[in-house]
Each structure stands twice: as structure tokens, then as C-alpha cells.
Amino acid sequence: MIVKLTHATVYVLDQDRARAFYTDKLGFEVRDDARMGDFRWLTVGPKTQPDVRIILMPVRGPATSAEATAALRAAVESGALGGGVLECEDIHSTYEDLRARGVEFPSPPKQMPYGLAAVFKDDSGNYFSLSEVERRK
Amino acid sequence: MIAAQHISLSRSNLRRAVRARDLIHASYQSTLTLDGMAREAGLSRYFFLRLFSAVYGATPHDYLTGVRVDVAKRALAAGASVTETCLEVGFSSLGSFSSLFARRTGLSPRDWQRRARCTIPVPRLVQSAFVPACFLLFHGLGNFGEAQRAGPALPDVSTRRRQ
Structure with missing residues (x-):
């Protein structure tokens, strides 16, 4: 039985820039940053969720063909690849914090049927939903 | 099982839990006690234990x-x-x-x-x-x-x- 998601992949255009964005702007921590020849294993995650890693995978891998790299790059740059959904404890203050750090929000916080949600982009162009965690009673 | 309910995961509590975890990662080579970690977090021993467990799913010692x-x-x-x-x-x-x-x-x-x-x-x-x-x-x-x-x-x- 599969019990848990431990790693998820986000394709990025530049790993140095992505590392800076995810740590300095989003406040994530670096979990791994190791080089094996041309391959750089770079993972980050939120400090309150240590058992999941987001892999910041370059669109150009050591074994990725030029065609696949170009297709991935175009998909990332056009915003065709969503990064996922992130939760915060107070969407309005998190939105203001992130905007003050220069994070681009195509959509500010809005009431949705399931709760409050905003949409931001990472430095490569991946879209993420930001939602507010349901208040625990 | 430590009761995780009735813990407010407010920003200040989340920050305290994150700081305690940072302390563990920075000081795992030394002797860390529950009392010491609770003191660093500015919380009572019991509340700290419940807060940390609610955020990380493990007691500070297990973590x-x-x-x-x-x-x-x-x-x-x-x-x-x-x-x-x-x-x-x-x-x-x-x-x-x-x-x-x-x-x-x-x-x-x-x-x-x-x-x-x-x-x-x-x-x-x-x-x-x-x-x-x-x-x-x-x-x-x-x-x-x-x-x-x-x-x-x-x-x-x-x-x-x-x-």
C-alpha cells in the first residue's frame, strides 16, 4: 500500500535563481543541494512540513534531448505547468508579505467555494495556488 | 498518543515550532532536553510538547x-x-x-x-x-x-x- 507522497517535481529554468526564489521569497528551506557531474539534485520544502521535498528540476537534464528540453522550457515559460497548491495560515498577510518580496500574483486572494485562494507564479513561470488553511477549532 | 486538538496553529505558534525544529537541526550533536527546548520556545513543557507534535507529527525527542x-x-x-x-x-x-x-x-x-x-x-x-x-x-x-x-x-x- 502506498502511504505518502515524499517528492514532487517542479521544472525550473535556472536552478540558482529558483533556489533563491524558493528560499528568500517563499521562506522554504533547502533540503538537498548535491552535484553529480552535470546533474544537480536540488530540493526544497516548507519548514513546517519536513517529510515532503519539492525537486527543483532543470528543464535541461544530462539525459534530456534538445527537443524535450525546448518543449519543457516552452511549457514552463508559458505557464502551462502548475506547481500545485500551497497552504498558509492567513492568506491576506501571506499575500502582502510575498508581494512585498516581489512575488507576482496574477490573482489576489478570492473567496472560492472551498475557501480562500490566490494564484502566484514562481521565477520560472510555474503557477501555484495559495490557499488558507481551514481554521482549527 | 499526544492530543493534538485544541492547539491553535497561529502564526506565532507555527514560528515557535519552526524555531524549535531549527534548534534541533543546529544542535543535534549536543544534549537537548524537552525543558531546554520549551524554555527556548518560551512555552511550558507540556504546551511545547503538544504544539511540536501537532505541527510535526512526532514528539521533539522522536524528531x-x-x-x-x-x-x-x-x-x-x-x-x-x-x-x-x-x-x-x-x-x-x-x-x-x-x-x-x-x-x-x-x-x-x-x-x-x-x-x-x-x-x-x-x-x-x-x-x-x-x-x-x-x-x-x-x-x-x-x-x-x-x-x-x-x-x-x-x-x-x-x-x-x-x-
């Missing part, structure tokens, strides 16, 4: 043990002796380190090292032992297949079932 075992695995994979590793992760007794490591991993430190080392033919590739297999294969870094053939025979776990 600290997990960090120590993880660091030990990397040190053993890199070739450190069991004694060096034991001291590096903050244990003074080899016996208690070895039995704790075995409880967590199912293998003694020596056996774990033998298994890890035969997947790492080149020292600079120690890190690759901790990268999920699919990425190594996908990016043409699948050295573990060849390394296993070159190293000591490993048990075939492909059909192993939990006892």
Missing part, C-alpha cells in the same frame, strides 16, 4: 532521533567508522547508538554501512545514494545497477514481504 539517524546514515555511507559516527551525532555510548540505529533502520550501523557502501563505487557519488532511483535512471546516473553487480551480493528484496 531529534530521526535527525540523528539521518545524519548517521550519511556519515556511514561516506565511510565514517561506527564510533566516529556515534560521536558525531551526539551519542556517548556506542551500545545505545547501535541499538537505537537498529531499531529505526532494521540493521546495525555496520550492516547498514556495508549495504550502502556497495551501492557507491566512487566516493564523490555518496550523495547519489540518497537520490530516488527513478531520477538516477532517468538522467542516466543509474550507477547503482552496475555497482550492485560489482559489489558484494545483496539480498534480493524484489519479492520480499513484510514479516
Whole structure:
């Protein structure tokens, strides 16, 4: 039985820039940053969720063909690849914090049927939903 | 089971939990006590225990043990002796380190090292032992297949079932 998601992949255009964005702007921590020849294993995650890693995978891998790299790059740059959904404890203050750090929000916080949600982009162009965690009673 | 309900995961409480976890990662080599960590967080011992468990799903002590075992695995994979590793992760007794490591991993430190080392033919590739297999294969870094053939025979776990 599969019990848990431990790693998820986000394709990025530049790993140095992505590392800076995810740590300095989003406040994530670096979990791994190791080089094996041309391959750089770079993972980050939120400090309150240590058992999941987001892999910041370059669109150009050591074994990725030029065609696949170009297709991935175009998909990332056009915003065709969503990064996922992130939760915060107070969407309005998190939105203001992130905007003050220069994070681009195509959509500010809005009431949705399931709760409050905003949409931001990472430095490569991946879209993420930001939602507010349901208040625990 | 520690009751996780009735804990407010407000920004200030989340920050306290994160700071305590940062302290564990920075000081896993020294003696960290529940009282000391609670004091650092500015909380009562019991509230701190419940808050940390609510955020991280483990008591501070269990979390600290997990960090120590993880660091030990990397040190053993890199070739450190069991004694060096034991001291590096903050244990003074080899016996208690070895039995704790075995409880967590199912293998003694020596056996774990033998298994890890035969997947790492080149020292600079120690890190690759901790990268999920699919990425190594996908990016043409699948050295573990060849390394296993070159190293000591490993048990075939492909059909192993939990006892």
C-alpha cells in the first residue's frame, strides 16, 4: 500500500535563481543541494512540513534531448505547468508579505467555494495556488 | 498518543515550532532536553510538547532521533567508522547508538554501512545514494545497477514481504 507522497517535481529554468526564489521569497528551506557531474539534485520544502521535498528540476537534464528540453522550457515559460497548491495560515498577510518580496500574483486572494485562494507564479513561470488553511477549532 | 486538538496553529505558534525544529537541526550533536527546548520556545513543557507534535507529527525527542539517524546514515555511507559516527551525532555510548540505529533502520550501523557502501563505487557519488532511483535512471546516473553487480551480493528484496 502506498502511504505518502515524499517528492514532487517542479521544472525550473535556472536552478540558482529558483533556489533563491524558493528560499528568500517563499521562506522554504533547502533540503538537498548535491552535484553529480552535470546533474544537480536540488530540493526544497516548507519548514513546517519536513517529510515532503519539492525537486527543483532543470528543464535541461544530462539525459534530456534538445527537443524535450525546448518543449519543457516552452511549457514552463508559458505557464502551462502548475506547481500545485500551497497552504498558509492567513492568506491576506501571506499575500502582502510575498508581494512585498516581489512575488507576482496574477490573482489576489478570492473567496472560492472551498475557501480562500490566490494564484502566484514562481521565477520560472510555474503557477501555484495559495490557499488558507481551514481554521482549527 | 499526544492530543493534538485544541492547539491553535497561529502564526506565532507555527514560528515557535519552526524555531524549535531549527534548534534541533543546529544542535543535534549536543544534549537537548524537552525543558531546554520549551524554555527556548518560551512555552511550558507540556504546551511545547503538544504544539511540536501537532505541527510535526512526532514528539521533539522522536524528531531529534530521526535527525540523528539521518545524519548517521550519511556519515556511514561516506565511510565514517561506527564510533566516529556515534560521536558525531551526539551519542556517548556506542551500545545505545547501535541499538537505537537498529531499531529505526532494521540493521546495525555496520550492516547498514556495508549495504550502502556497495551501492557507491566512487566516493564523490555518496550523495547519489540518497537520490530516488527513478531520477538516477532517468538522467542516466543509474550507477547503482552496475555497482550492485560489482559489489558484494545483496539480498534480493524484489519479492520480499513484510514479516
